[in-house]
Amino acid sequence: MTTKFLLFFLSILLAVPSSATTIIPADLGELSRDARAIVRGRVAALDAQWTEDRGTIETIVTLEVEHYLKGALGQTLRFRVPGGDLGRFRSVFVGAPEFVVDERVVVFLGANGPSVPYVLGLSQGVFRIVRVGPDAAEFVASPATMAATAGAVRIVRGDPSRRALALDDFEERVQALARGAK
């Protein structure tokens, strides 16, 4: 019985994942060029609210900015993600990125005019910063998918070259791509 309950919980320890949609994948170059702003910061607050038409719930993420890789939207910026908890309801937009207060992220933001920005490509536009190793070096948690520079290249899982990028290398690359590098 113990084994059964252990197995019972094995596949349920995850919350609803942040991305459960059908997506058209974007590589880092596309995201870098299309973003209105690319910013590294710390999640300071998460506030759910009804959308303007009061049709559903969205969450406003407040980010304390550490560094802009592209654009400039102030030292504290707010962007929207679909879904959230409000009153007795929880709206889950399975595709929207999830955030944790105090986590550090790099986000690629788009905007329609003066409205509150949104994350490009939903969770594709979020790169989480993790500290790895005894010296707590900083890396982006998901490997950035770089555009192929000479023909199509099949992605090989387990390829030793597919590694999490050091944060500094990642940001340098992003800035170059945002400037139009390939």
Added chain:
Amino acid sequence: MRRPLAAIVAAALVFVQAPPAYAYLKFGVTVGGQAITLKWTQTPVRYSISNQGITDVPLADFQAAVDRAFATWQAVPTASISYQFAGVTAAQPGRDDGLSTLGFQNRPELDRVLASTSFLIDRVNGALLESDIFFNTAFQWSVAPAGATGRFDLESTALHEIGHMSGLGHSALGETELRDGGGRRVLAAESVMFPIAFSAGSVAGRTLKADDITGITDLYPEADFARTSGSVSGRVTKEGQPIFGAHIVAFDVARGTSVGSFTLTADGQFSIGSLTPGIYILRAEPIDDADVDSFFDAARNTDIDFRVVFVDRVVVVPKGGDSGDVAVAVVRK
């Protein structure tokens, strides 16, 4: 911080059933520290079709394609889920109105999202109130039987999203390539629940694969199925330490089918259930090509630093039982 999802009505039922093992990924919720599966407790699941936002697909054709997609899931012989068309509505999908609605929406801020599924849950009593699916009018759609060049197949996309609506997460059974000049495309996939769509014009995503069938069966098994199916379980380690997020594929050597799951605990344990009894081999790989958020809670530390490896032991899935603990040792890249 987005708090864990509220309970669903079937919490008690789920605990009583306590099935022996699970296939790949299902949506989970945590209520009062207890983890339970997000699933429909009452069937048929009723859905409405929105007549708003229709662009290049007539409403009747849209409904027909969606109906076919629902029917495909319902036709899985080992699963008990059923769906029922509840009518056409003027409401748009994604509005928290108590209706499970499928429809088109213009979502320019979601310019790389073909379609998506949402849930509304009552945090007080844990009821799953509705699940909506929107199809982004920023893209061109097709309901043509053989597909249409440059247009995404509506039925294939609906099939994937209805899988989410039914409680299934993503599958990692697929191969992709980086395109010359940017972007990524799917070379091949062996699950409808692979997160990236086939290229425009393809209709290959209209057919459920073994991985999908196992998942929906695991969520909604027919009465006798648990007695006739089996499971594989084990643990993945690297240099003796457990790892989270390793993709485990169980390949049925007699039938030539694959079902995938992940190590989902800090102890590196995995379990793949609702499998047809038989002889299997296991393959472990990192999801270092994926947006990890597509699969796991963002708070998890997924290990992608290892090479693809096969387990050198034949794994036998017995009828009504488990394989026994399979040790999978991976090596650093």
Added chain:
Amino acid sequence: MKRSTLVAIGLCILAVGSSRAAAAQSVPAAGPGRLEVSFGALWIGQLALGSNDANDTTPTGGTLKIFSTSTDLGGVAGLEARVGVRLLQSLEAEAEGSYGTPQLKVTITGDIENAPDVTATESVQQFTVGAGVVWHPPVQAASGRLAPFVSGGVGQLRQIHEEKTSLETGLYYYAGGGVKWLLFARPHGFVNAIGLRVDARAIVRTKGVAFDDGGHTSPAIGASAFVRF
């Protein structure tokens, strides 16, 4: 020559031949004694179970091979025991059983993501219990101590996987032949004969550890010592 003369000559030949055969069979073909017990070794050849590729579906409905597998139940040397009863001078009925531990092997090659080729294995405990007949043809061997025979039978097969989580059952059919070599024979006494038996046979198995319900054939060679009472 007259037809009647030809008939007479033919009858004479037949009578002489029968008498010779009768003379050769005045002692049972495999020696004296009615009950035979034997024990020895049995080698069963490898059985190919099948091959399958792991394929993903491409956008055009084609396939992309991820890796290839080929599955065999390995050859095995095991133990065999037999109890036979003489029914007629040249016909025996026997019950037989065997035990062996063949290796189930899945050879995995050609992984698209460069995983090393591997042969996944497990040990299978294999039991057979069956019955058959042995017929000694009326052949006069060069040495009176050698008795060739033809055999055939059917039985049940049980195979237990290594983790003992699953039992497979099936049937087997065999046909073959061999020779018994009498080392010692006496018509009276408790022990009537001691000898060696060697045979080769084809075994057709159905179900058990298999990919399908069809018959699959493998060769077998047995060698045993027997005692007749």
